[in-house]
Amino acid sequence: MARNLVNVLMVDDDEDEYIVVEKYLKRATTNAYTVKWVDSFDRALEVLEEARFHVCLLDYQLGAHTGIELLREIRKRGHNVPVILLTGHGNVAIDVEAMEQGAFDYVEKTELTPNLLERSIRYAMENFRVREALRESNEELERRVEERTAELRRSNVELEQFAANVARDLQEPLAVLGRYMATFEKRATQQPAPDTALNLSSSFETVFLAIRNMELLVRIVLDYSRTSGQRAPFEAIDTASVVAQVRDDLDSQLMKAGARLEIGALPTVNGDARLLRGLFENLIDNSLKYHSDAPIEIGVSASRRGDTWVFTIEDNGIGVSEEDSDEVFLMFARGSRTQDIPGVGIGLALCRKIVEYHAGRIWIDSGDEGGTRIAFTLPAE
Numbered sequence: 001m002a003r004n005l006v007n008v009l010m011v012d013d014d015e016d017e018y019i020v021v022e023k024y025l026k027r028a029t030t031n032a033y034t035v036k037w038v039d040s041f042d043r044a045l046e047v048l049e050e051a052r053f054h055v056c057l058l059d060y061q062l063g064a065h066t067g068i069e070l071l072r073e074i075r076k077r078g079h080n081v082p083v084i085l086l087t088g089h090g091n092v093a094i095d096v097e098a099m100e101q102g103a104f105d106y107v108e109k110t111e112l113t114p115n116l117l118e119r120s121i122r123y124a125m126e127n128f129r130v131r132e133a134l135r136e137s138n139e140e141l142e143r144r145v146e147e148r149t150a151e152l153r154r155s156n157v158e159l160e161q162f163a164a165n166v167a168r169d170l171q172e173p174l175a176v177l178g179r180y181m182a183t184f185e186k187r188a189t190q191q192p193a194p195d196t197a198l199n200l201s202s203s204f205e206t207v208f209l210a211i212r213n214m215e216l217l218v219r220i221v222l223d224y225s226r227t228s229g230q231r232a233p234f235e236a237i238d239t240a241s242v243v244a245q246v247r248d249d250l251d252s253q254l255m256k257a258g259a260r261l262e263i264g265a266l267p268t269v270n271g272d273a274r275l276l277r278g279l280f281e282n283l284i285d286n287s288l289k290y291h292s293d294a295p296i297e298i299g300v301s302a303s304r305r306g307d308t309w310v311f312t313i314e315d316n317g318i319g320v321s322e323e324d325s326d327e328v329f330l331m332f333a334r335g336s337r338t339q340d341i342p343g344v345g346i347g348l349a350l351c352r353k354i355v356e357y358h359a360g361r362i363w364i365d366s367g368d369e370g371g372t373r374i375a376f377t378l379p380a381e
Contacts, residue, residue, distance in 0.1 A: 003032045010037045011044040012059035024114040041065040048079050060087035071101045082128040237273050240266040246281045259296035266302050269378045271358050279354045282347040287315035308377040319370045
């Protein structure tokens, strides 16, 4: 059976030690060995630059230097040859330090035998092979993860750009449709018969509601795409004023639904005013949309907890089942209790993205008795 050729570098300032090692390795039966001997720290580094070795035997005492110092320099220069440290006397501290610096084995010369030397070399080479295979596997895994991450990043950017383009393209037709419908309503209702006016008014109300819902959806998609882009620095935002603006915007819906909106004391935080306004508008609009048969009651409040503000939007609506409490924050996800209510399932996904963009988190509580309590945090400082 053919034997593998193993190139050994021996660094020892005592030539007699080299003669012993060479004699031992000539008796080896598993592999054939060639031994290159050098007697100094500097010469060892030169030889490692010139040739490749399968294993290196280092004497602990090398004149003004030690084998540990040479081992450290070998690793510093990027040589990953397996190293076995040879020493004249056993020392646990030297053993531990050698392993910490990357030695593969530690052998006392007084106990050295042909079998022990060959076994130590063989084990060091096998250990080195396994380590290299593991390192290459890890590097390949990291490369694939980086490629996959880059691919997902590109896909997300493309998706956000697409969403932004679609939203912008839809805004102008919606604006034109709204203007034409307003003009048509004005002309058609100037002097109609009473029953005709009633039917037209109902039809126009339905159309205007559809237009408003489409405009809201377009704004949501546009905001969702923008939250990942470059933005201006945050500024101090009075959330009480933000919620008051949202209340004014939703005033007609609140009155039509007979809803009561109670707003508690709200703080000033650092953030993006437009995004925070969209956050509160979506959450309050959800409370209006997913109501129960009881008169609608909505509460907005905030409390300080350590270095964060915890905001809550609470209602007495149909609630969210416990199994849906996480899913509803995903894009296009709908809760099991809302399947029959118009919607596309993007509002809470946008809310989560806005909150996370402000370094907060959002969650939902909903019991079996009904009602929904959505809470989110924003940094207090």
